[in-house]
Amino acid sequence: MPIRKEPKPKRFFKSLFKWLVFIFFTFLLSVSAACYFFLLELSKELPDIGQLEHVQYQTPLKIYSQDKLLIGQFGEKRRIPIAIDQVPRQQINAFLAAEDDRFYTHPGVDYKGLLRAANQLLTTGKKTQGGSTITMQVARNFLLSKEKTFLRKLKEILLSLQIEQRYSKDQILELYLNKIYMGQRAYGVAAAAQTYYGKSLNELKLYQQAMIAGLPKAPSVYNPIANKERALERRNYVLRRMLELGHINTSEYDQAINSPDxxxxxxxxxxxxxxxxxxxxxxxLVEKYGDDAYTLGLNVYTTVPSRLQAAADHALQSALHEYDERHGYRGLPHKKFKTGQSLATLKAIGDCRQAVVSAVSATQISATLSDDSSVSISWQNVPWKQSGFSKIRIGAANASFIQPNDIVWIRQLADQSWTLTQIPAAEGALAALNAQTGAILAISGGFDFYHSGYNRATQSKRQPGSGFKPFIYTAALEKGFTPASIINDAPIVIQDPSLENDWRPENYNRKYLGPTALRVALRQSINLVSIRLLQDIGMPYALETAMRFGFSREQLPSTLSLALGSGYAPPLRMAAAYAVFANGGFLIKPYLIERIEDHAGNEVFQAKPAEAVCRDCQETVVTVNKTAPRVISEQTHFLMNSLLRDVVQNGTATLAKQKLGRNDLAGKTGTTNEQRDAWFNGFAADIVASAWIGFDNLHPLGKGETGGKAALPMWIEFMKTALENTPETALTPPAGIVQAYINPRDGLLLNQNSSGGIWEYFIEGTQPTAYSAPKEPEFEFDEEWLQETLF
Known part of the structure; x- marks a missing residue:
């Protein structure tokens, strides 16, 4: 039987089909192989997901007081890292409903979501759905860049699959909840709760949880502070999804969706x-760590107790107000509160607040504050009624200088009553240290940091005036002078080729005492004695002595005006120098940071200052890290301490003794030419503080505004708090100090039975050996005898 052949067309198509199948599978195999090798190579470029085990969140720098109160936070990112078991379950449900409802079932990639996103892109040409799971967002935020490319998306998918293989779902979710950006510089869910509602996570209500869960999609668009309407739409969407998924019931949904945000x-x-x-x-911290200081999550504990810092701020503000009130009211004319103006625009500077006058009577002013509360200011509290400014008719029934709708400055007094005030024109500073260690106890750099951030306590270059004299006296004692040495307080003319005219320095009161003991000269702050002392000891030795106290060479002029404090120093430098007189003669270095901890609470720094060695308490002090350098001898220290105590007991700073009632106060007032600077540098127990008042533009403070009048009250007010419950410290002479009964007029010995003498201290070997000549009897003038003789 003949073989029947297939028709040629049929054989052709069959053969073609086989070839097409072969080509298709060959192509498919080639594409698969290409994809495999592509993904294999791509996987080599992927970052190591092991990094997720050692995540260090970028958290802000936090600064604390010595008693652990937060005083500063720096850094762009607000973040509060939190463990997954600290996040309320309903908050987690809200995020899953909003971002990834199949998070606990998919392998890291939601293929349905990706297909929906791809279909959306193909049909509309727009990328409105990202198809990203929470795991993919973790991969993107921790391990990849922000670029929007298909290659990055592919890497994101591969990393997500790897992450799911290595980490649990809760670990992944914890990373997400701590990293995700939530708007308003807040990162992570805990920071968002604080930023938007001022609450911790477990304090949030359901409608607040839903609002926060809606933020990651587009924090700028759904920000409830910046865009309330869009934010509410997003919140309500999250609540509907939570209802659909069974996380909440209808009653909970109705209550939440009807709650105003x-x-x-x-x-x-x-x-x-x-x-x-x-x-x-x-x-x-920035000097130590660079810009990383803002993101490492460091917790920094300073040496400053909040109690003493508050006392310093109050003392400075009070002293500036006292000075300002002595020089009259500058508040005229007053600004008017405009129609439609918000009370919230009223300012607060330092302890002063603006208020709007609502009524004026013969007994008081009524005013409204920025919080809409009302206060009354009695005319009895207005400080200018005795200042020579009676022309403004304070207290008069027709007090036309203040009218309703005026904006005035007021402040609250210690008895909680209010007074009319003004922002002080002068400025001030106060720096306080522990004299034994150098730990900074308080820094007030001006009336209000936010009004002027210039820190006058550390940055200013002001003349210390008479506050520098103790360093000249120290050098003199080391050169053999004694507290009883007699120096002539008389006018002097100094020729200086660098000056156009001869220099004729004067005492502040332009009076001269003639031969004067050093103790009296320092007590009364006599200029001419300091200048003659500097002439006697020589400029090189005076400069070397001052530099031992921590002053730099550039701060010290090489002219005789150095004796009157014509160099420069900020209050912190003066406090550190005076600490030498307080601590036994050791140069301590001021320091502010006591301890630094990292984000996990591990100590990364602990201050170990070089400390003074307390002569009277060495047996009980066992924590000294290292000893500060001794810069003056025990004997010189004792004499200078004695002299500086005398300034408070009998000299230019007796107000301190009157107000504080202690016998261990010591220090020195300082006033510069034309009263441009007023100082008091002093100490008691282990606390040393320097107070300064002056104008930033070097304008004179005014006649009579000396250190004892303008600056000393600031020091006293601070020390009231600083010395509370602190026992007095006795001044005990060390070995090598002797006493002698002397005639204060000539510094020579007196018989102990003689009247008019004083007991004085001397370094052994420098005490006088000669006795004072008996006092010559004064000639009594007999007018009657004179008349008889002449006529």
Whole structure:
């Protein structure tokens, strides 16, 4: 039977089909192989997911007081890392409903979501759905860049599959909840709760949880502070999804969706206001760590107790107000509160607040504050009624200088009553140290940091005036002078080729005492004695002595005006120098940072200052890290301490003794030419402080505004708090100090039975050996005898 052949067309198509199948599978195999090798090579470029085991979140720098109150926070990113078991279950449900409802079932990639996103892109040409799971967002945020390319998306998918293989779902979710950006510089769910609602996570209500869960999709668009309407739409969508998924019931949904949102800008979480201290610490941390200081999550504990810092701020503000009130009212004319103006625009500077006058009577002023509260200011509290400014008719029934709708400055007094005030025109500074260690106890750099951030306590270059004289006296004692040495207080003319005219220095009161003991000269702050002392000891030795106290050479002029404090130094430098007189003769170095901890609470720094060795307490002090260098002898220290105590007991600073009632106070007033600077540098127990008042533009403070009048009250007010419950410290002579009964007029010995003498201290070997000549009897003038003789 003949073989039947297939028709040629049929054989052709069959053969073609086989070839097409072969080509298809060959192509498919080639594409698969290409994809495999492509993915294999791509996987080599992927970052190591092991990094996720050692994540260090970028958290801000936090500065604390010595008693652990937050005083400063620096860094762009607000973040509060939190463990997954600290996140309420309903908050997690809200995020899953909003971002990834199949998170606990998919392998890291939601293929349905990806297909939906791809279909959307193909049909509309727009990328409106990302198809990203929470795991993919973790991969992108921790391991990849922000570029929007298909290659990055592919890497994201591969990394997500790897992450799911290595980490649990809860570990992945914890990474996500701590990393995700939530708007308003907040990163992570815990920071968002604080930023928008001022609450911790477990305090949030359901509608607030839904609002926060809606943020990651587009934090700028759904920000409830910046865009309330869009934010509410997104919140309500999250609530509907939670209802559909069974996370909440209808009753819970109805209550939440009908709740108005109360997100708002939250007040700062600063616990204690000490901006000068916070800024000093910030600068030191940036010097140490660079810009990483803002993101490492460091917790920095300073040496400053909040109690003493508050006392310093109050003392400075009070002293400036006292000075300002002595020089009259500058508040005229007053600004008017405009129609439609918000009370919130009223300012607060230092302890002063603006208020709007609502009524004026013969007994008081009524005013409204920025929080809409009302206060009354009695005319009895207005400080200018005795200042020569009666022309403004303070207290008069027709007090036309203040009218309703005027904006005035007021402040609250210690008895909680209010007074009319003004922003002081002068400025001030106070720096306080532990004299034994150098630990900074308080820094007030001006009336208000936010009004002027210039830190006058650390940055200013002001003449110390008579406050520099103790360093000249120290050099003199080392050169053999004694507290009883007699120096002539008389006018002097100094020829200086560098000056156009001869220099004729004067005492402040332009009076001269003639031969004067050093103790009296320092007690009364006599200029001419200091100048003659400097002439006697020589400029090189005076400069060397001052530099032993921590002054730099550039701060010290090489002219005789150095004796009157014509160099420059900020209050912190003066406090450190005076600490030598307080601590037994050791140069301590001021320091601010006591301890630094990393984000996990591990100590990374502990201060170990070089400390003074306390002669009277060496047996009980066992924590000294290292000893500070001794810069003056025990004997010289004792004499200078005695002399500086005498300034408070009998000299230019007796107000301190009157107000504080202690016998261990010591220090020196300082006043410069034309009263441009007023100082008091002093100490008691282990606390040394320097107070300064002056104008930033070097304008004179005014007649009579000396250190004892303008600056000393600031020091006293601070020390009231600083010395509370601190026992007095006796001044015990060390070995090598002897006493002698002397005639204060000539510094020579007197018989102990003689009247008019004083007991004086001397370094052994320098006490006088000769006795004072008996006092010549005074000639009594007999007018009657004279008349008889002449006539």
């Amino acid at each position: 109360d997100a708002a800008i939250q007040p700062t979480n600063i616990q204690f206001n000490a901006p000068f201290i916070a800024e000093m610490a910030r600068q030191e």
